[in-house]
Amino acid sequence: MSDPLGTRPAPGPDQPPVPVRLVTFNTHHGVGDDGRHDLPRLATVLAAADADLICLQEVDRHFGGRSEDVDQALLLSRALDMQLAWGPAIDEPRRDEGLRRQYGNALLSRLPVLISDVHPLPGSGEPRSALRTMVELDGAALWVTTTHLSTCSPEERAEQIAAIAQLHTEPMETGVLVGDFNADPRAPELARLTGRFTDAWELAPDREDRAGWRFWQARRGGTHPARRPHRRIDQVWVSPGVGVSRAHVLDGAGASDHLPLVVDLEVRSGV
Template sequence: MVRKLAVLVAALTLLTGVTPAVADGNAPPVPLRVATYNIHAGAGHDNVFDLDRTETTLRALDADVIGLQEVDVHWSERSQWRDLVSELAQRLGMRAGFAPIYDFDPLRAGEPRRQYGLAVLSKAPILEVQNHNLTRLSTQDPGAGPTPMPGFLEAVVQAKGARLHFYVTHLDYRADPSLRRTEVDETLKILADDPAGANQVLVGDLNAEPQAAELARLWPAMTDAWTAAPITTGNPLTYPAATPVKRIDYITVSDGVGVLRAEVPASPALLAASDHRPVVADLALARGSEVHP
């Protein structure tokens, strides 16, 4: 970890011309590797459920904080009625938080509730988890119109000397961009509620490419880690996993969060676990950055 921190500080010095000095005196920034991964409910691009493949991929990312999309918790036969959040957290030795989009009664009395949504896995302590609303069209009630629904996860993570507001999202998948535009506007309002100077990282499947008009309002507030990183590894395209043609999975950061490296892993061993590719970024977080009202 000492060597990793020295590399991160040296990289920031090279990029900016000065040694980073942050809110906590002259302490160096906190190194943090983050990732995002749409796990396709534990099924690979072959549509075969195999949580061992998901675990192998997540372990290989070696990330400190991971945002997951399309996560089942006792949802259905497709994931063998298992709690994927708890299982993955236990296997990886990480803490977990969950933000369901859907939360239904069990099919039989006495069984666990059926849930589907977003998750965060973290090596660092998770101080708080909130499940914010975004406007959605339900896939479970096709007759319902756009309505506020849960499923926008915020986790406050204490990463050593830095506090991080880590957001996980999954925007609407339909061809019409209007709902995604609304969701972006709602996202920005939620981000604006954080304390001044907060370290913010927003990750997820945005279901739109970087130049899409519906994402335009996001970029002044959050920086795309792939475009900001001085070092990138792999092809930035993320979907579909086997032969990607779109970049729809992102790690984005607020002002003050340094981006040192970004990667879209392309190892054949890691591409079978989902229909998306994961994205990883090495960041540097300011210590003691938040100013509370």
């Protein structure tokens, strides 16, 4: 693969890693635990995270009445003044000329997006996809793959993980896999990630979650369900070229049935 960044002078060996704050959030198409579609509330939660990269799942674009038929991806990118990369899992024609009924994953970025492609995933039931992007950093690049795995069975999730793992080749030394995996990080269907990637929550020396006051759930990183989080299905996995300084679960302000996960990355330069 040619270098999309062009020819650059090699950084010195002592160049520090590049800090990148990343958020992953299953938005439940902007409908909160009160049953209301409230895109401004969702935008407020995302803005408060002060992230460089925001990876979203369950995003609607002109999908229908449940999200007031708006283009959520575009409206959020404008509200936050961030670039948009879009990865539909459902993409259907509508009667309205020029519009399509879409639902899927989105990346909002303060960093230049150099590559963006969408990969359908195997499985039955609701269609699933992976959005693969590459963003430019100062002296580095970071691959970000955002996905939402099936709820149908562990076997389907294992097939989807195998397909996603193939998207991250050996030359892509700095990369993250992000999203709603609908499985515990130690579940057998995610075993394909072990060795090539590391669970960012386990790697982070500084961790904080919303359930920390419950001593039996402290530091477990639960993100679902939002009101009583005890499942850690929203995850960030990092390649060996990416370090983690902090991971914490945000208060979602009732904007979704999930809570947002924030991870402070340290991306190795010169790769």
